[in-house]
Amino acid sequence: MNRSMIVASNTMNQLQKQLDIISNNMANAQTNGFKKREVTFTDLLAQSFNNQPNKNDEVGRLTPAEIRLGVGAKIAQSQMVLKQGNLKETGRPLDIAFTNEKQFLKVLVNTNGVNQVRYTRDGALSLSPISQNEVMLVNSEGYPILDENNQMITFNRNANQFSISGTGNLSVKLPNGKLQNVNLGIISLEKPQFLEKVGENLLGLPENVGVNVSNVLTELTGPLRNQVSMKQGSLEESNVDLGKEMTDLINVQRSYQFQSRAITLSDQMMGLVNGIR
Structure with a gap:
């Protein structure tokens, strides 16, 4: 296999x-609170050949003295884009939409018997019964929503008149006429590149994140609570632009065809050389 085939095959893999990332973006164009990912490329390691041992012959040269031969391209980063999605009015009291692009709800997920905190922008909340007298606040997938103390949020089954303030305070009227107030658990994401998608429109920290968690996200509690910004009765749509994704898809297909053609031509050339008698 010659160098042109190696370069083409490496690039095709990337x-x-x-x-796959573009396809995932397009598939979630109608998913509430979904954040698209964008890809950037960089060169793979290049080989340098010293073709000019006498440096005096290269006086005034502006480029490196060696011949640099690359071996293809690779994905440098797949970055999540936090750009705010459009808001759609639903009029439903348990629907919320963040108006600050860095803020996420805290969700409790049980994975193989282990409870883990995950994060989501999907504000389509609902109530799930947990006993004859109590209900629990959950997301669209049925996972419990946490309060600012990482506790599940429960109410009397007959509670009504749900009101959610712009700072994430949920107020519920109980059957005895009293009000139950709870602050929704909300974080501000400072470094989204450290979080990974864990399915079901959720984000999570990897097991070995390698940095201080406080540098990745901030718990919006106490005085920081005033930074929370949300709207009741609305949902945030995906920030995927289908027009741009289709354009990127066509460009990737053309690049893939070009690399495939390079392999075909290299194979034909090797066949001609091997056929020489």
Whole structure:
């Protein structure tokens, strides 16, 4: 296999990964609170050949003295884009939409018997019965929503008149006429590149994140509570632009075809050389 085939095959492998990311973006164009990912590329390690041992012959040269031969391209980063999505009015009291693009709800997920805190922008909340007298606040997938103390939020089954303030305070009128107030658990995401998608429109920290968690996200409690910004009776749509995704998809397909053609031509050239008698 010659160098041109190696370069093309390496690049095709990375283009396939970009194609998968674009496909995932398009598939979630109608998912509430979904954040798209964008890909950037960089060169793979290049080989340098010293073709000019006498440096005096290269006086005034502006480029490196060696011949640099690359071996293809690779994905440098798959970055989540936190750009705010459009808001749609629903009029439903348990629907919320963040108006600050860095803020996320805290969700409790049980994975293989282990409870883990996850994060989501999907504000389509509902109530799930946990006993004859109590209900629990959950997200659209049925996972419990946490309060600012990482506790599940429960109410009397007959509670009504749900009101959610702009700072994330949930107020519920109980059957005895009293009000139950609870602050929704909300974080501000400072470094989204450290979080990974864990399915079901949720984000989570990897097991070995390698940095101080406080540098990745901030718990909006106490005085920081005033930074919370949300709207009741609305949902945030996905920030995926289908027009841009279709354009990127076509560009990736053309690049993939070009690399495939390079392999075909290299194979034909090797066949011609091997056929020489």
